[in-house]
Amino acid sequence: MEKMRLVVVGAAGRMGQMLVKAIAASDGATLAGALERPGSPALGRDAGEVAGLGALGVKIADDPLKALLDADGVIDFSVPAVTVEIAALAAQARIVHVIGTTGLSPSDLDKLEAAARHATLIRSGNMSLGVNLLAGLVKKVAATLGADWDIEILEMHHRMKVDAPSGTALLLGEAAAAGREVALSDVSVRQRDGHTGARKPGDIGFATLRGGSVVGDHSVIFAGAGERIELVHRAEDRSIFANGAVRAALWGRGQKPGIYAMADVLGL
Numbered sequence: 277m278e279k280m281r282l283v284v285v286g287a288a289g290r291m292g293q294m295l296v297k298a299i300a301a302s303d304g305a306t307l308a309g310a311l312e313r314p315g316s317p318a319l320g321r322d323a324g325e326v327a328g329l330g331a332l333g334v335k336i337a338d339d340p341l342k343a344l345l346d347a348d349g350v351i352d353f354s355v356p357a358v359t360v361e362i363a364a365l366a367a368q369a370r371i372v373h374v375i376g377t378t379g380l381s382p383s384d385l386d387k388l389e390a391a392a393r394h395a396t397l398i399r400s401g402n403m404s405l406g407v408n409l410l411a412g413l414v415k416k417v418a419a420t421l422g423a424d425w426d427i428e429i430l431e432m433h434h435r436m437k438v439d440a441p442s443g444t445a446l447l448l449g450e451a452a453a454a455g456r457e458v459a460l461s462d463v464s465v466r467q468r469d470g471h472t473g474a475r476k477p478g479d480i481g482f483a484t485l486r487g488g489s490v491v492g493d494h495s496v497i498f499a500g501a502g503e504r505i506e507l508v509h510r511a512e513d514r515s516i517f518a519n520g521a522v523r524a525a526l527w528g529r530g531q532k533p534g535i536y537a538m539a540d541v542l543g544l
């Protein structure tokens with residue numbers, strides 16, 4: 277089969293550069309385009325050089341319509357407004373759209389649902405194998421322990437991260453809520469400040485730390501009376517997300533339009 281032609285959105289960003297490297301190292305995919313915002317200083321530069329690889333012959337451009345014309349898929353770790361726009365274009369082109377972008381609002385998610393009528397969308401707050409396995413464990417532990425065990429999710433990321441709680445924290449919260457057969461939106465507590473009163477039984481709490489260069493640390497804490505279980509994932513290198521995203525794109529090539537998760541890709 278011919279190599280899958282992939283476009284990277286946000287190609288000069290932290291994840292974009294990792295994606296360019298992961299595609300270059302992949303047997304099944306080739307870089308067909310690289311996008312940045314209008315006015316970006318990266319426009320016109322070779323995407324491989326920006327990623328520190330040497331020239332790949334793909335210049336960073338700012339026209340998504342043109343870039344997607346000749347692509348089989350697009351990998352997008354950018355910002356919510358751009359991701360929604362790219363999903364609509366992926367639907368027009370009937371191609372695969374791998375979405376790593378976090379911080380999407382409910383209305384953004386509705387727009388992705390609409391795009392998924394024609395595009396194959398694979399979206400996950402975390403594309404690593406480790407976190408997706410952890411989510412399965414969290415679901416199982418939450419289902420096993422009674423509601424007298426309190427669930428708290430703690431995350432820490434680098435100082436440049438702009439959204440909170442992280443997409444991964446929310447993914448793990450969804451897994452815990454699914455284990456308890458409740459809707460996360462009914463039980464989640466995203467912030468505490470001042471005289472909050474005692475913790476409500478059944479709540480799933482989130483706490484956010486930001487600082488330095490932390491790639492991504494997540495702990496799911498099950499706190500019982502007299503004992504505590506902590507399930508922890510520490511990302512040490514962004515290549516785990518980029519490799520997962522390329523794997524998702526290749527998997528998506530054979531799928532019908534719809535919205536899929538990383539668990540589908542990994543067969544979990």
Ligand SMILES: NC(=O)C1=CN([C@@H]2O[C@H](COP(=O)(O)OP(=O)(O)OC[C@H]3O[C@@H](n4cnc5c(N)ncnc54)[C@H](OP(=O)(O)O)[C@@H]3O)[C@@H](O)[C@H]2O)C=CC1
Nearest residue numbers: 286289290291311312313353354376377378401402403517
């Ligand atoms: N699901 C997962 O596994 C992971 C998800 N993420 C998520 O990916 C997203 C990006 O993270 P990260 O790489 O650290 O962030 P960066 O800010 O480093 O990268 C985002 C890139 O998108 C660019 N961008 C902005 N507007 C446009 C546009 N109109 N067209 C094309 N590109 C544009 C930005 O350019 P500029 O800076 O010039 O605005 C920037 O280069 C975040 O939401 C993050 O949470 C991150 C890691 C793993």
Ligand SMILES: O=C(O)C1=N[C@H](C(=O)O)C[C@H](O)C1
Nearest residue numbers: 378401437442443444491492
């Ligand atoms: O912004 C990041 O860096 C990361 N974002 C994702 C998230 O919001 O969970 C995944 C990873 O933790 C890194």
